[in-house]
Structure formats: structure tokens, C-alpha cells
Amino acid sequence: MSKAPLLKVRNLHVHFPIFGGIFQRRVTEVKAVDGISFDVYPGETLGIVGESGCGKSTVGKALINVLRLTAPDVEISGEVFLEDNGEYIDLLSLSRKEMNKHRPDMQMIFQDPFSSLNPRMLVGDIIQEPLDLHTNLSQKEKREKVAWLLEKVGLSAEQSTRYPHEFSGGQRQRIGIARALATEPRLIIADEPVSALDVSIQAQVINLMMDLQDEFNLSLIFIAHDLSVVEHISNRIGVMYLGNMAEVGDADDVYRNPKHPYTRSLLSAVPLPDPKLKNKRQRIVLKGDVPSPLAKPSGCGFRTRCPLAKSACAKDIPQLEDVGQAHFVACQYHEEEFPVE
Amino acid sequence: MIFKKRTNSESILHKRIRKFKGMKRGYYSFIILVSLYLLSFLNPLLINNKALVVKYNGEYFFPVSKYYPSTTFDQQGYGEAQYRKLDEQFENDNSGNWVIMPVYPFHPNESLLGEIDGEPPHAPTSLHWLGTDNRARDVFARMIYGFNISISFALIVTAIAYIIGITIGAILGFFGGRVDMFGQRFIEIFASIPFLYMVIIISSVLQPSFWLLVTIMSCFNWVGMTYYIRGEFYKEKAKDYVSAAISMGADNRRIMFKHILPNALTPIITFAPFALIGNISTLVSLDFLGFGLAAPTPSWGEIVNQGISDIRYWWLILSPMGASFTTLLLISFIGEGVREAFDPKVHSRLR
Numbered sequence: 069m070s071k072a073p074l075l076k077v078r079n080l081h082v083h084f085p086i087f088g089g090i091f092q093r094r095v096t097e098v099k100a101v102d103g104i105s106f107d108v109y110p111g112e113t114l115g116i117v118g119e120s121g122c123g124k125s126t127v128g129k130a131l132i133n134v135l136r137l138t139a140p141d142v143e144i145s146g147e148v149f150l151e152d153n154g155e156y157i158d159l160l161s162l163s164r165k166e167m168n169k170h171r172p173d174m175q176m177i178f179q180d181p182f183s184s185l186n187p188r189m190l191v192g193d194i195i196q197e198p199l200d201l202h203t204n205l206s207q208k209e210k211r212e213k214v215a216w217l218l219e220k221v222g223l224s225a226e227q228s229t230r231y232p233h234e235f236s237g238g239q240r241q242r243i244g245i246a247r248a249l250a251t252e253p254r255l256i257i258a259d260e261p262v263s264a265l266d267v268s269i270q271a272q273v274i275n276l277m278m279d280l281q282d283e284f285n286l287s288l289i290f291i292a293h294d295l296s297v298v299e300h301i302s303n304r305i306g307v308m309y310l311g312n313m314a315e316v317g318d319a320d321d322v323y324r325n326p327k328h329p330y331t332r333s334l335l336s337a338v339p340l341p342d343p344k345l346k347n348k349r350q351r352i353v354l355k356g357d358v359p360s361p362l363a364k365p366s367g368c369g370f371r372t373r374c375p376l377a378k379s380a381c382a383k384d385i386p387q388l389e390d391v392g393q394a395h396f397v398a399c400q401y402h403e404e405e406f407p408v409e
Numbered sequence: 410m411i412f413k414k415r416t417n418s419e420s421i422l423h424k425r426i427r428k429f430k431g432m433k434r435g436y437y438s439f440i441i442l443v444s445l446y447l448l449s450f451l452n453p454l455l456i457n458n459k460a461l462v463v464k465y466n467g468e469y470f471f472p473v474s475k476y477y478p479s480t481t482f483d484q485q486g487y488g489e490a491q492y493r494k495l496d497e498q499f500e501n502d503n504s505g506n507w508v509i510m511p512v513y514p515f516h517p518n519e520s521l522l523g524e525i526d527g528e529p530p531h532a533p534t535s536l537h538w539l540g541t542d543n544r545a546r547d548v549f550a551r552m553i554y555g556f557n558i559s560i561s562f563a564l565i566v567t568a569i570a571y572i573i574g575i576t577i578g579a580i581l582g583f584f585g586g587r588v589d590m591f592g593q594r595f596i597e598i599f600a601s602i603p604f605l606y607m608v609i610i611i612s613s614v615l616q617p618s619f620w621l622l623v624t625i626m627s628c629f630n631w632v633g634m635t636y637y638i639r640g641e642f643y644k645e646k647a648k649d650y651v652s653a654a655i656s657m658g659a660d661n662r663r664i665m666f667k668h669i670l671p672n673a674l675t676p677i678i679t680f681a682p683f684a685l686i687g688n689i690s691t692l693v694s695l696d697f698l699g700f701g702l703a704a705p706t707p708s709w710g711e712i713v714n715q716g717i718s719d720i721r722y723w724w725l726i727l728s729p730m731g732a733s734f735t736t737l738l739l740i741s742f743i744g745e746g747v748r749e750a751f752d753p754k755v756h757s758r759l760r
Contacts, residue, residue, distance in 0.1 A: 134652040140586030171658035184649035187421060188671040198657045230418045247653065 072151060073107035074287050075131075075174075075255055080104050080146035082123070082130045084139055086362070098361045100126040102311035102369075103146070105388070108255065113281065113288040115302030115319065117295060117334075121358060123311040124291045125179070128259045131289070132176050133159070133167060150174065150255075172202045172251035179260040181240035185232040191218075191243055192228030198250040217246040221276060238269035242276065249280065255287045262297060274301055295338050299323055304394075307331045310369035311361060313388060317395030327391055327402040329374050352406055368399070376401045422674075428750040435746015438739040449557035456550045458516040460492040462509045513538075515547035517554045517707040530715070530722050540724040543715050546705075548724060552732055554707040559736070562623065563688035567681060569627035574634030575677065579665050581635065582642025589639070596632055604629040605694075612700040619702060626691065634680070641673035675751050682744030686737050693733055709733055 082101035085094050101123040108114050118124045129135050135142045149156035150170055159167060175198075178184035185194055192214050199210045215225035221242040232240055241261060248256050258277065262270040278301060281288055292298050298305060299319055306316045307328065315328040326332045333352035340346040354373045359365055365372050371381040378401065388396040419427075430436050453473060454461065463470040465482050472492060479490040496508040515521070515537070522545040525531050529545035539548035581592045608625050615621060645651065646669060654664045695701035696710025704711075709729035716725030 129652070132652075132656040134655045137651065137655065138585075138647050140584065168658035168660075171656060174656075176653065176656045178649040178653060180649055184653055186650040186654075186668055186672070190418075197654070197659070201658050231420055233421070234418065244653075247657075251657070 071109055074110045074151050075108040075289075076147075076149040076151075076156065077107070077127075077131070078105050078147040078149070080127065080130060080148065081144065082126050082135065083143045085141050085143065087141075096362060097143070099311050099364055100361060101130065102364070103385075104306075104308070104311070104313045106306055106313060106316055108287050108289060110254070110287055111281075111285050112303040113290050113301055115298035115305040116289060116291045116308060117293060117298050117305060118308035119293060119334075119358060121361070122308045123361070124293075124308050125259050127308075128176065128257045128289065128291050131159075131257055132171075132174060133164075134176075172198070173253055174255045174257065175248035175251060175253040177241070177244050177248050177256060177258040177261045180264055181237050181244055182264075184244050185240055187232055189232075190228065191230055191232060191235075194232070194243065195228070195247045195250055198247060202251050213250070214246075217249055218243075220249070220280065221246045222272075236269075237265050238273060241265060241269075241273050245273075245277065245280070249284065252284070253286070255289070257289045257291070259291045260293070261290075263292065263294065270297065277301065295335065307334065310358060310364060312369055312385070313396075313398060314370065315395075315397050316388065317397075318393065321393060321395050325395075327395070327397040328370075328399045329376050329402070329406070330370050332406070333375075350406070370399075375406050376404050425750045429746050432746040432749055434742050435744075435749070438742035439746070442736070442739045442743065446557070446560050449553060449560075452554055452557060455511050456513040456515065456517070456553055457511045458492060458514055458519050459489075460496070460508045460510050463492070463495070463507075465506045513550065515550045517546060517550040518705045519546060521545045521547065530725060532722075533724050539728045540722075542712060542725060543718075543722075548712060548728055551707040551712060552709070552728055555709045555712075555729075556732065556736070558619075558702070558706065559689050559692055559709060559733075560685075562619070562692050563685045565623050566626045566630060566688045567684045569623065570630035570684070571634055571677060571681070573627065574631035575638050575670070577631065578635035578638025579642055579670065579673075582639035583646055583661065583665050583669070585643070593639075596635060600632045602629070605691075608695060609698070609700045612695070617701065617703055619706070622692075622695070622702060626688065630684075630688070634677070634684075637676035637680070638673060641676060642669055645669045645672050679744070679748045679751050682740050682747060686740050686744070689733065689736065689740075693729075 080101055081099070081103055083097040083099050085097045087093060088095040104127065106114065116124045116127065126135070130144055131148060135144065144160060146160065148159045150159055150173060152170065152173070157170065159170065162170070185191075189197075192211070195214045195217055196210050199205060199213060203210070205213065214228055218225050218228060223239060223242055223246070227235075232243065235243065241264075244261075261277070262273050265273060274297060277288070280286065288301075290298060290301055302319045304317065305319045305322045307314045307322070307330065309330050315322060315326070315331045322331065323335065326335050333354050336349060336352045340349065352375070356373050359369070359372055365382070367382040367384055368374070368377075368386050371377040374381070376399075386398045386400060388398045389400075391397050391402070448455075457473065459472040461471070461473055463472060463482070470477060470481070472490065477490050479486050479488065482490050482495055484490055484495060492508055492510060493514055496510055496514075499506045499508055521537075521541060522529065525537070525541065525545065529541050530543050531537065531541040531545065533540040537547050537549065539552060542548055542551065577592070577596075581589045607629065608622075611617075611625055612622070642665075651664060651668060654668050659668070692701060692708070693710040693713070696708040697714045698710075699714065701710055702708055709732060712725050712729045716722050716729075720726070
């Protein structure tokens with residue numbers, strides 16, 4: 069991609085401080101996101117994968133700045149630049165009011181379709197709300213737009229007079245997509261949009277998102293833990309581990325030629341439908357569990373479980389380095405073979 | 410709501426209202442109480458010593474809405490005309506004049522000392538259904554007027570206290586963190602002030618009028634509601650629809666009152682009947698102690714107080730006690746039904 073990035077994330081940290089003792093002093097912090105950087109280009113899909121608790125959802129929520137609501141003490145640092153008429157605006161430095169001006173450019177689709185729609189509002193009112201907030205359209209125009217949006221996501225305009233509890237999970241997720249599209253955003257952050265759905269419905273929703281992306285030239289940050297889903301939808305993929313980016317690169321490249329030991333073990337665990345291929349593949353089983361983000365290992369976060377770990381890994385936090393073709397890996401030993409057990 | 414509702418699309422609130430209607434005991438209590446309360450606004454037309462219509466020498470008079478001195482009807486004495494006497498007089502003299510009196514022709518604040526023989530309080534008779542009190546005022550009239558005042562008082566206090574409590578609880582729950590921490594401590598300190606003593610102290614210094622008492626009671630009654638609302642807001646704000654509202658660019662007030670509050674109504678509505686009960690009881694007890702509404706406002710507590718002074722006047726104890734018992738029972742039934750209607754469990758004991 070030669071175009072200028074739409075969103076540049078630089079060195080993003082999200083820390084949740086933990087208070088303890090009688091005086092509620094700050095004891096330590098959970099480093100949910102610990103310095104990650106990535107770019108999102110216009111019209112592309114960046115998939116972010118990682119296991120539970122690696123901070124991928126936190127990244128999404130930090131980008132649209134909703135973390136402070138449930139965690140008033142959260143500390144967010146770094147820079148999030150959004151391209152706006154050729155200029156880059158640091159969203160993290162904006163006040164909430166200033167940020168609201170840029171909200172229409174960036175919308176979010178949420179994981180749980182059962183809690184992301186207000187149960188007391190009619191579907192039409194839910195989709196119309198962003199229009200109420202950001203446009204000066206007349207009531208009639210807004211209603212027409214809502215009907216158009218509903219049809220775009222494969223629902224009918226009459227369904228705007230229903231309540232969310234009358235819809236299935238897949239339909240609710242479509243309503244969430246229609247709401248996100250209402251402001252004509254350039255970037256949509258989809259936080260595990262299909263993990264709460266049945267597999268057959270997942271495919272429908274993902275195909276819908278891909279169609280809409282082509283139609284509206286959207287950029288998409290697609291956060292998921294399902295590797296095959298991410299492979300299907302993404303142009304580029306970022307692999308996260310314990311609050312850091314382990315590897316970023318083109319989707320095909322990362323899948324065919326994974327470099328980081330974590331990515332390699334992760335991809336070796338993807339179920340394969342062909343038993344012959346499956347038997348040929350070297351299955352890399354990691355030892356132990358993900359360390360707690362409260363007590364991250366020094367240096368490389370992955371070293372406690374890495375088959376390639378050396379003593380040097382405990383010293384410095386590995387930085388993403390270019391291994392060619394816009395493929396970045398945060399591991400200096402990525403060329404070594406895994407020991408065969 | 411912008412979109413017209415379809416008949417087969419039912420909001421959660423409508424479902425609950427339907428469920429409440431299915432709960433016979435609560436629903437009928439609700440109907441009875443509401444109709445009685447609405448009816449009690451017509452008290453001046455039903456229970457009064459002023460005639461509704463007087464025809465005198467070919468002219469019509471409407472004393473309920475206008476003051477006529479006794480000289481208007483060539484009556485003896487000073488001040489306002491005595492319509493009960495006028496009624497008697499016209500019936501006897503066949504002059505073609507007539508008076509239409511209210512159904513129960515006694516005013517709650519009117520002393521009947523000259524009309525009934527013996528010392529007040531007088532025992533119940535067919536004329537004075539619940540007798541009179543120690544100033545010879547008709548107890549039944551006072552009871553009915555007192556009903557209207559008690560319920561109005563409780564409704565207003567509940568409404569004001571709820572508005573304060575909901576706003577403060579919403580702010581604490583929504584902002585959390587330091588706001589919540591200091592707000593909660595302030596509320597704890599405030600809540601430890603003994604409410605009844607405060608009311609007694611204030612009403613012994615100032616002459617307690619209806620609105621002063623409403624203000625005092627509201628100021629001390631909002632604390633309980635903040636806890637529930639705060640909890641509901643904590644629960645609701647973690648849901649994704651709130652994040653979605655933020656990411657749309659909605660401001661805090663819109664999120665708090667348009668998005669979260671409609672989802673946090675359950676404690677508000679289920680507690681309302683019980684808050685009413687509490688406020689009625691408080692008013693009765695304050696009146697009983699003599700720190701309530703200023704005399705001669707008709708009130709249940711004051712009648713009980715008179716009855717307590719001499720146990721032979723049983724009607725002065727039994728009538729207000731019976732009335733408050735019945736009222737509170739009806740409201741309890743309503744509260745029970747409402748609570749059941751808001752219970753997510755489908756099957757109900759109360760049918």
C-alpha cells in the first residue's frame with residue numbers, strides 16, 4: 069500500500085492501575101496494552117488476533133476512547149493519529165468535545181449483539197441516533213436514511229419499529245453494523261463482531277462486512293481470536309501477545325510464512341480439515357499459561373513459553389523489525405528452527 | 410418515539426404493564442385507590458357546609474364558589490350564610506325557594522358545638538357518621554379531607570425525593586472513581602442525621618406549612634434511592650450500548666438520562682409504592698406528635714392523638730387507624746403487584 073495511512077497508532081500504552089491498602093495507594097498496574105504501533109491504510113482490513121486477555125479488545129476501546137467510563141483511573145499514553153484532510157490529528161490529546169467532531173469518522177461494532185443495542189429503544193431510533201447527533205437532516209430524510217441502511221445490511225425497513233429483543237443474534241449484529249455505518253465513517257473498529265454468533269451466521273455477517281467495505285471504501289480493524297475468520301477478511305494481520313504486537317504483515321505472508329515463534333505455534337494449532345496435511349504438520353505445543361499482565365516477564369513477554377528463548381530475551385523488549393515485504397517481527401531469533409521433541 | 414408502534418411489537422414496559430394488569434389483587438387495588446384519590450379532589454362538592462345551588466326569590470346562587478353574607482338570604486347573624494339552617498327554613502316555609510346541599514353537608518373545619526347537644530367529642534350518629542372530635546368538628550369530613558392531603562403529600566414528597574435521589578445516584582454511578590468515593594462518604598454522613606428529630610426541631614422553630622413540610626421531608630428522603638440507582642448505573646454503564654453511545658459522540662447527560670435511566674427504572678418503580686407508604690406513615694406520625702401540618706388542617710394523626718387522650722372516644726382512634734390501615738394495605742397490594750410484574754420470572758404467584 070503506497071497511500072498514506074488513515075490511522076497511525078504509535079507506542080500506545082493502556083495501563084489499569086491497581087490500588088490497595090488503607091490509603092488506596094497505587095500498588096501496581098495491569099499493562100493491558102504495552103506499547104503497540106501499527107498503521108491502517110484506507111480501504112484495507114487490519115486483522116488483530118491474539119488469545120484472550122492479550123489486550124486486543126482494549127486496543128479497540130482505547131482507539132474510540134470509551135475505557136474511562138468503566139475504569140476512570142485508566143492511563144492511556146502514546147499517539148493515535150487520524151488523517152483528516154491531509155493532516156494528522158492526535159486523538160488522544162483531544163478533549164471529549166473536540167473528539168466528538170471526529171467520532172463520525174470512526175465507529176465501532178461490538179462483540180456482544182445482546183448488550184450493544186439499548187433494549188428500551190426501537191431499532192429505528194437506535195440507528196437514527198448517530199444521525200440526530202451529527203447531521204442536520206430533517207426527520208423525513210433521517211427516516212429514509214435509516215430505511216436505506218437497514219436494507220443495506222439485509223433487513224427490511226419495516227423492522228425499524230421493532231425492539232432489539234425481537235431479533236436474533238445475527239440480525240442484531242446487522243443492526244449494529246447499520247448503526248456504525250450511519251455516520252458514513254472511514255474507519256470501523258470491529259471488536260470480535262462474530263464470536264458470539266453461530267458459524268453459519270458468522271459467514272453471513274463477515275461477507276456482509278466485506279461487501280459493505282468494498283461499497284463504502286471502509287477501513288476496518290477486525291479484532292478476533294478466530295484465525296480462519298481473520299484470514300478470510302484481512303489484508304494485513306497483527307498478532308498480539310500480552311499487550312505487545314508480536315508480528316505484523318500481509319495476511320498471506322503471515323499465514324504462509326509466520327516468523328515469530330508465537331505466531332508459528334498459534335498457526336500450528338489451527339484445525340485443518342485435511343487429515344493428511346494435519347499429520348504432516350509439526351504441532352508446536354506451548355508450555356504453561358499466558359503470564360499475568362500484572363507481573364509481566366522482563367524483556368520479551370513470550371520468553372517464558374518460547375521454545376527458542378535465550379538468556380538475552382530477558383534483557384530488552386524486542387522491537388518490531390522489518391524482515392521484508394512490509395512484514396515486521398518482534399523477535400531477533402525468528403529464523404531459528406524449533407527443536408523437535 | 411419517532412417510529413409508530415406496530416401492534417405486535419411490544420416494549421418491555423408494555424409487557425410489564427400487561428403483566429401487572431393480570432395481577433388481580435394489585436390491579437384492583439390500584440384502580441380503587443386511584444379512583445378514590447381522584448374522587449377526593451371533588452371533596453368541596455361532596456363534603457361541605459356550603460350549598461351547591463340556592464334558589465332564593467327567583468335568583469340562583471352558587472355558594473361553593475362564592476362567598477355570600479347571611480344578609481343575602483335575610484338570615485339572622487353575621488358572617489357567611491348558614492346553608493344547613495337555610496335548607497331547613499326553606500323546606501318549612503313553602504316559599505318556592507330551595508337549597509341543594511352536598512351529600513355530606515359538614516365542613517371538616519367547622520365546629521358543630523351549637524348544633525349537637527352535649528359535650529364534644531360526640532359519638533357517631535346517623536347524621537355524623539364517625540362522630541365529632543374534641544372541637545366538635547365532624548370526624549368523617551376530616552377523615553376524607555385528610556385522605557386527599559395525605560396522599561398528595563406522599564406523592565409530592567416521593568416525586569421530589571426521587572428526582573434528587575435519581576440525579577445524585579446517577580452521577581455517582583456514572584462517573585464512578587473519585588466522584589463516587591466522596592459522594593458516597595457525604596451521603597453516609599448525611600444519612601446518619603436522625604431524620605425525625607431534624608423535622609421536629611425545624612417544625613418547632615418554623616410554623617410547619619404543607620410546602621415547608623414537603624421540603625423538609627424531601628431533603629431527608631432521597632438517600633435510599635441513590636444506592637439503587639448508583640448500583641444500576643454501575644451495572645448498565647459496562648454494557649456495550651453505552652460504549653456505543655459514547656462512540657457516537659453523545660454527551661454525558663444524554664447517555665445518563667436517555668440511554669441508561671430507562672434501563673435502570675426497575676428499582677424506582679418497584680420502590681415507589683413502598684416509599685408512598687413510608688411517607689404517609691411519617692406524615693401521620695408527625696401529626697400525631699403535633700409537629701406535622703399546622704392546625705386546623707384535617708389530618709389522621711391529629712385525630713389519633715385526640716383519641717389517645719381518652720380511650721372512651723373509640724371512634725377517634727378506630728376511624729383514622731382503620732383508614733390508614735386500608736390505604737396502606739391497598740398500596741402494599743399495588744407494590745406487591747408492581748414488584749411481581751417487574752420480576753423477570755415468567756410464572757407468578759399473584760393471579
